[in-house]
Amino acid sequence: MVDATPTPVMVCGVGGKMGRATASAVVRRDGFELIPTALGKGRAGVVDVDGVAVTVIDVDAEDGEAVLKKAMETYPGLIVVDYTLPESVNANGELYVKCGVPFVMGTTGGDRDALLREVKASGNYAVIAPQMGKQVVAFQAAMKLMAEQFPGAFAGYTLTVTESHQSSKKDTSGTAKAIVASFNDLGCDFDVSQIELVRDVENQTGRMGVPEEHLLGHAFHTYRLTSADGTVSFEFQHNVCGRSIYAEGTVDAVGFLKRKVDAKDSKTLYDMIDVLKEGAMN
Ligand SMILES: NC(=O)C1=CN([C@@H]2O[C@H](COP(=O)(O)OP(=O)(O)OC[C@H]3O[C@@H](n4cnc5c(N)ncnc54)[C@H](OP(=O)(O)O)[C@@H]3O)[C@@H](O)[C@H]2O)C=CC1
Numbered sequence: 001m002v003d004a005t006p007t008p009v010m011v012c013g014v015g016g017k018m019g020r021a022t023a024s025a026v027v028r029r030d031g032f033e034l035i036p037t038a039l040g041k042g043r044a045g046v047v048d049v050d051g052v053a054v055t056v057i058d059v060d061a062e063d064g065e066a067v068l069k070k071a072m073e074t075y076p077g078l079i080v081v082d083y084t085l086p087e088s089v090n091a092n093g094e095l096y097v098k099c100g101v102p103f104v105m106g107t108t109g110g111d112r113d114a115l116l117r118e119v120k121a122s123g124n125y126a127v128i129a130p131q132m133g134k135q136v137v138a139f140q141a142a143m144k145l146m147a148e149q150f151p152g153a154f155a156g157y158t159l160t161v162t163e164s165h166q167s168s169k170k171d172t173s174g175t176a177k178a179i180v181a182s183f184n185d186l187g188c189d190f191d192v193s194q195i196e197l198v199r200d201v202e203n204q205t206g207r208m209g210v211p212e213e214h215l216l217g218h219a220f221h222t223y224r225l226t227s228a229d230g231t232v233s234f235e236f237q238h239n240v241c242g243r244s245i246y247a248e249g250t251v252d253a254v255g256f257l258k259r260k261v262d263a264k265d266s267k268t269l270y271d272m273i274d275v276l277k278e279g280a281m282n
């Protein structure tokens with residue numbers, strides 16, 4: 001029999017740009033319920049998400065663990081979505097593991113190796129990925145496959161990577177870092193510290209071609225490969241305006257994770273390529 005109970009979702013960081021967009025997608029999507037409590041930082045208060053009043057509890061002022069445990073009791077089957085900030089990634093991951101709550105981590109940055117290692121070792125169910133947009137995930141997967149199939153195919157080529165995001169974004173794109181890992185396997189000698197970050201309006205609207213109405217929410221990535229003698233070049237580009245592609249993908253990830261939890265799947269840690277491969281993205 002199909003379980004008709006909606007999946008309860010807590011969105012941590014609901015006061016921020018991605019948290020808000022994701023909470024709104026949860027409200028719109030059948031089969032999911034946005035719970036009226038979330039963890040936040042610095043600012044407590046109530047955020048109205050399309051008619052759902054979400055009380056944001058400041059983790060600096062209250063015990064996040066107690067808040068989460070209460071929510072898990074009140075909403076059995078709770079799944080947490082995290083769109084907070086790079087500096088909170090590891091502490092939040094640890095908190096979710098401590099509470100035993102399945103989670104989707106969309107937040108980038110932090111110590112990724114430690115996060116993945118600790119979550120995997122814990123056996124806590126989680127989807128962790130720097131990119132939730134279906135078509136960008138497909139591109140990321142294609143580059144990974146190319147690197148697995150043809151390692152070293154671009155040896156000797158020079159790689160340049162440019163990414164433009166809203167000026168409030170402090171970290172280097174997690175997506176760009178993941179794709180650079182595939183270029184490394186393809187033979188390109190390139191370190192993520194060489195990624196060019198564009199955060200100023202003049203270059204965004206001029207050189208990058210970001211429409212003005214999307215200066216506050218965009219992700220424009222260009223990867224250029226040039227052969228040693230300059231006679232051959234490749235360019236890969238993905239330009240996203242707004243945030244709906246990520247918000248919708250995040251809800252897909254929540255649905256995927258719920259099915260894995262219910263099935264008690266032996267694999268517990270996933271990324272968005274796993275979600276895409278299973279045909280779980282709308
Ligand atoms: N995986 C993906 O597809 C995508 C990932 N991202 C990533 O999502 C993250 C958030 O981006 P964005 O929404 O633009 O950032 P914002 O700055 O707009 O929002 C971050 C929010 O998180 C809150 N916050 C910070 N620390 C904590 C904490 N410890 N617990 C709970 N809440 C906390 C902040 O609260 P306060 O306002 O009080 O400081 C703020 O409301 C970034 O890492 C970004 O790269 C973005 C788009 C897509």
Ligand SMILES: O=C(O)C1=N[C@H](C(=O)O)C[C@H](O)C1
Pocket residue numbers: 108130131165166169172173174175176218219
């Ligand atoms: O902060 C953003 O906006 C984005 N962050 C993710 C990243 O760091 O790769 C995904 C996308 O680029 C938007």
